[in-house]
Amino acid sequence: MAAGARGIQVGARSCRRVRIAAVLLVLGGLAAGCQPVPPPPPPSVAVFGDSLTVESQVELEAAIRAVRGLTTVVHAYPTTSPCDYFSRMRDLAASKPPVVVVAFAGNSWTSCARAADGSVRTGFSYLEWYRTQMRTVASIFPTSRIVLISPPGMAPMQGNVGLSSWSSVELDRIYRQVAAEHPTRMTVVDGGRYLDDPGRTWARTQPCLPHEQCVGNTQDPTVPVGRNIVRSPDMVHLCSERSWAACSVYSPGTGRYATVMADEALRVSGLPKLA
Numbered sequence: 001m002a003a004g005a006r007g008i009q010v011g012a013r014s015c016r017r018v019r020i021a022a023v024l025l026v027l028g029g030l031a032a033g034c035q036p037v038p039p040p041p042p043p044s045v046a047v048f049g050d051s052l053t054v055e056s057q058v059e060l061e062a063a064i065r066a067v068r069g070l071t072t073v074v075h076a077y078p079t080t081s082p083c084d085y086f087s088r089m090r091d092l093a094a095s096k097p098p099v100v101v102v103a104f105a106g107n108s109w110t111s112c113a114r115a116a117d118g119s120v121r122t123g124f125s126y127l128e129w130y131r132t133q134m135r136t137v138a139s140i141f142p143t144s145r146i147v148l149i150s151p152p153g154m155a156p157m158q159g160n161v162g163l164s165s166w167s168s169v170e171l172d173r174i175y176r177q178v179a180a181e182h183p184t185r186m187t188v189v190d191g192g193r194y195l196d197d198p199g200r201t202w203a204r205t206q207p208c209l210p211h212e213q214c215v216g217n218t219q220d221p222t223v224p225v226g227r228n229i230v231r232s233p234d235m236v237h238l239c240s241e242r243s244w245a246a247c248s249v250y251s252p253g254t255g256r257y258a259t260v261m262a263d264e265a266l267r268v269s270g271l272p273k274l275a
Contacts (some may be wrong), residue, residue, distance in 0.1 A: 051078035103149035152192030
């Protein structure tokens with residue numbers, strides 16, 4: 001074979017090797033691109049709550065997102081009690097969230113919260129059931145810092161939802177007793193800190209805070225200038241108009257409740273990690 005022909009053959013073989021190598025590189029890149037996407041990191045702050053949390057969720061998530069490196073997940077639905085979330089809590093506990101916020105105003109309507117005969121719990125049975133629920137939360141999250149949000153003040157009796165000034169005061173007492181059993185990892189914060197009058201007393205309006213739009217008199221001319229509406233007409237919820245979900249009008253009460261939750265969650269998130 002002539003030297004020129006041999007050179008052509010060698011050159012052709014070299015080109016084939018280059019093309020094969022290029023194909024293998026492409027296939028390798030495609031294989032790497034098909035690797036499973038890693039799951040998102042576990043939340044820094046896990047929140048469980050009822051309709052008051054639903055109303056405040058937008059402000060709460062925004063407050064926590066504003067802190068670099070912190071993420072949150074919110075599980076909340078109207079009329080729920082802590083027991084409605086025990087299964088989700090156990091699933092989440094495997095990721096050991098640093099902070100867990102538990103905010104329940106005292107509902108006892110769902111099946112898991114009822115007595116053995118299906119009746120709605122009242123009196124001593126009601127309070128002891130909430131004590132049991134909070135102790136269960138503590139056992140589910142043994143390495144998390146847990147923030148209990150006690151209910152804001154309620155009107156003397158709200159027969160339509162079973163909440164009252166009595167339940168607000170008594171649940172605050174129960175929450176604090178349970179927290180005292182776990183002093184290094186459980187705290188209680190008054191959910192009505194920026195909503196109530198002194199003595200955990202329900203109030204429809206409060207003086208405007210510096211960061212708020214002061215619109216109480218615009219929303220209702222009977223509200224004195226310089227005050228905002230912070231509670232709903234049903235005397236339980238937080239939207240300035242009646243609502244159990246995201247508010248349709250500017251509602252300072254939701255931002256105030258979210259601030260209480262976020263401030264304490266961010267405070268305890270800065271403490272040394274538990275084992």
